[in-house]
Amino acid sequence: MNKPKLWTKDFLIVSASNFFLYFTFYLLMVSITTFATDQFHASPSEAGLASGIFVLGALVARLFAGRSIERVGRKKILYIGFIILLLTTLLYFIVNSLSFLFVNRFLNGVGFGVASTATGTIVASVIPNERRGEGTGYYALSVTLAAAVGPFLGMFLNQHVGFNMNFIVCSVLIIASFAAVFFLKVPKVVLTQGQLDNMKGFKLSNFFESKAFPIAIISAFVGFGYSSILTFLTAYSEEIHLVDVASFFFIVYAAATLVSRPLTGKWFDKKGENFVMYPSFILFAIGLLVLSQAHQGYFILLAGVFVGFGYGTFMSSAQAISVKVAPRHRMGLATSTFFIFLDAGIGVGPFLLGFFIPVIGYRGLYISMAIVVFVCTILYYFLHGRKATESKKFAEAS
Template identity: 60%
Template sequence: MNKIQLWTKDFLIGTFTNFFLMMNYYLLIVIMTAYAMDTFDSSPSEAGLAASIFVIGALVARLFCGRWIERVGRKRMLISGTILSLVMTLFYFGLNNICLLFIIRFLHGVAYGIAATAIGTIVTNIIPKSRRGEGIGYYMLSITLATAIGPFLGMFIIQYGSFRLIFVACTISAVLTLVNAFFLSVPEIKLTNEQLEEMKGFKWSNFFESKAIPISIVCAIIYFCYSSLISFLTPYAKEIHLMDAASFFFIVYAVVILITRPVTGRLFDSKGENIIMYPAFIIFMIGMIFLSQARQGITLLAAGAFLGFGLGVVQSCGQAIAVKVTPQHRLGLSNSTFFIFVDVGVGVGPFVLGLFIPFTGYRGVYMGMAIVTVACAFLYHLLHGGKASQKKKVVEETAA
């Protein structure tokens, strides 16, 4: 029997749209603290706020976008977000004080939140249900590539160019995002009167998809652990004198995700989520242990490989699970719920873990994250994995 086609024109356009959107984000995030300190002579705390206030704007946008996306229209919301993102990117060229930078960063975060929620909802709806794990895995590679290319390109441009050149690159990325969005064909969902009535008023169910919350909590904890990498890997590598190896850490991390993602996505679709999620937690834990004990470059890079596999699986399969358990007309809410939790995990992590570093050191924090990962595996079993096993058993018995 022939497989339902995955690599359609709209799937490719949607994936490239997300890639360019993420490139804009990662190009800026890696240089924003340095830009604020060098250009406006701001304090480290002010510079940190200039970077993190973007995430606050994105969280605010996601909170409301999930509720309104089906009423406004998925493509209209995507176009609105990408236009606003382009406008905010152009404002970076004329900034002359730190307060204005805070405002632009917040509004840029709002634009990003609108566009990211819309494109995520559009693409997950395009993917055939029978190939959802595989499709979302490939789609999420757009984020993986942007995570690897964006920071590398940003640091390269700063080393040999200027902040202004970064803004030029971001503008090109924003234009490409908008152009791709215009060419995307989006079948809109028509809500029934009952569904429209259900989404009126300020109630919990209009801001969060309850069925997506269990897996979102699990993924938020894993991303809390992941935040220790993006926040403290550089000072940790300096402390243990492995900066040369550390410069290749995220390249190894990204390559492993690129290699393993097609296999893990197909396993998700054919065998169910548990067969890949449980090993992912174990492998992520091993990566954290390797990282905590790294004394040679090869150990540090091995940690990057293990962590890339573990997080790559949890990232793509977690979103696939959130979509899988959600009714079609609430996919927008499901996507916004998932990424709100993930963003909170990444945002809270550096602050909380930073409080422990004076007492445990970097090695202690990474070993602690290995323990948290084990606890997270048990939590996954309680919130989703156990129920998924039971449902799979019932389906197999019925088929037999």
């Protein structure tokens, strides 16, 4: 029996669009703090706010985009997101004050949150159910590659060309993606009158998909652990005099994810989510432990391999689970619920962890985060893993 086709025109378009979305996100994340400092003499905390307020805008947008996407239409929501993103990116050229920058960064995050929620929902609808894990894994590579290439190019352009070139590159990529999605065919979801009535009002169920809560809660804790790497790896590497090697951490992380993703996606579909989820927690925890004991450069690179196999696998698999457990007409809410919790963990992490670093140090921080991630293995078992095992046994017996 032939497997349904995965690599369709629509899958390629939405994956490429998502890559450019996250590429511009990561490129500006590493540029905007320096931009705020150099252009407006912002303090370190103000520069950090200029960077981080983007995530707040994305969180707010995901709440309302997930609620509205099926009523308004998936493709229309994607258009809206791209328009907001393009307009606010163009506004960077005329930003003339720190307060203007704050407002524009927030709105830029809104555009990103709307567009990325739409791409995540659309790709779930074009991936065949029989290849859910594999397809989501390949799609998630767009984020992995963007996380590796975006920061590198952003830092290079800042050093050799200037801030405006960053804004030009982002504008061109957004326009190109916007043009491409016009050729995207999105499966329509016809809602019943009862489903439409249920989506009215400001009920919790209109902003979140309850069936996605278990995996979303776990994602918040895993994202919390990953935030320790995103935020403090540079400072840690400076403390242990391994800055040059640490700059290659995310390249190694991306390479490990690229190597493992095709296999883990197929295992997800053939053997079930538990087969890939339990090892992902353990490998991620090992990566954090290796990082905590880094005395030579190869420790950091080895940690990048384990984190790529662990966190990289978790990301795509958890997203696939959130869509798998949700009703088809609530895929948008399931996608936004997953990312809201994940982004919250990554966003809150740096603020809370910063209080512990003076007490336990960076090595203690990564040991603590390894424990948190390992505990997620137990949390996963009770919230989802044992149910997945029972469902698999029932399906095999049928």
